[in-house]
Amino acid sequence: MAVHVTQTIHRKSLHDEIVARLRTMIEDGTLQPGQKVPEQALAGQMGISRTPLREALKTLGAEGLLVLRPNRGAVVAVLTEAEIGELFPIIGALEALAAELACATASAEDIAALRDLHETMRAEHARGDEVAYRRTNRTFHARLVDLADNGALRDYYEQLHRRIHAARFILSKAPADWDRAVAEHERIVCALEARDAQSAGQLLREHLSVTAADAMRRALERSRAEE
Template identity: 40%
Template sequence: MSKQATWTDDLRAFGAIKPRRSLAEEAADTLREFILLGKLAPGVPVPERDLSEALGISRTPLKEALRQLEGEGLIDYGPTRRPRVADPSMDEISENLAVLGALEALAGELACKNATDAEIAEAARFEEMMRTAPAGTDPLDFFRWDMAFHQTIVRAAGNAPLSETHHAYNSRLWRARFISSKMRTARDATLGQHEDIIAALKARDGAACGQHMRRHLEVAIVNIAAAQARLERQNTT
């Protein structure tokens, strides 16, 4: 073995340099967190000049960040093409969640046939992280684990068109799914459903896994509707 091969192998084992995150990606992360946590309420205008000054970046990366968040359904543009926090109706959310439920049900069925043992173990790891999380866990951390759990199963289905379609619909529903994820009154039921999904995955029972995945999204619709009604009551009192 040549000396060059030796040092390149050592360098590869040490780890490749991670790519730096762009200003647009960092701005999108910050704005996404503000929207999910309700610091930027639905329907609120987000003037680009004010945003760029607050974030300390130019308008070019800000526009890229807003385009990314538009694709995730968190930002939309009114008739004047000025950005604002998206405020989808409950009907629109329910229709999208119904489609997402069908996609995740199919993903569960296919994952039972195609997933590797490592992929099932990865999904189980996220399920355990949520189930054992302390009561004071940051809602955003819990939400990220929740989304990683579902995305792991979709990826394990081994179907590229399904993954692409799921990503498109799931991106539109980030805020809605966050609302469902952070409802403490429904969290025990949610965690129980996750356990059922993992049990079906480990048993390679596609029919049961698909049924649990679909039911999980149906419950999310109920949780979101309840949360929206509660917010409306708070805003009118």
């Protein structure tokens, strides 16, 4: 798979910039789960040597986004069924708490902006634009966590979410799963608009539980295909 980077790096904080670039490539699917990181190609396209690139790979390895294999390079991490089963309930609990807090702290304008994002997703779903939908969906959930106005919650969420991002937002959905997700988002937004913290929290837990089941099914299918 060819990987292309459009800009070389000039910023002073070279390490942080490389890490950010690579993290984005993993999160947007440019580097796919299970893919070997093409070190030489990336170093050339970024205009850097392989030494700072490898330091950045170590950082992403520590975050769980990459698997570092001695003398064989780095590979984008693939979540196992066990990891999905462990991580998704935690993310679900964090998003549920965020929704409950948002019911008390978010302004009417904040919730209206979340409604606008949902309506954008509905339009993307209607025209079958799954790439745009996944991007807006990421923004929707990140914005929801922001509305909780709790820095510690946001930090924990972002740290864990990087690990499950590919399993949650990159893989394509079956039509029925996509329809269901849109309907679930509608109920979540309605609960937020009603300031119904209990319902909003429960709906987020259920939403992430269904997403986890879907991700586990796909992980099982992938492992069987590799046998």
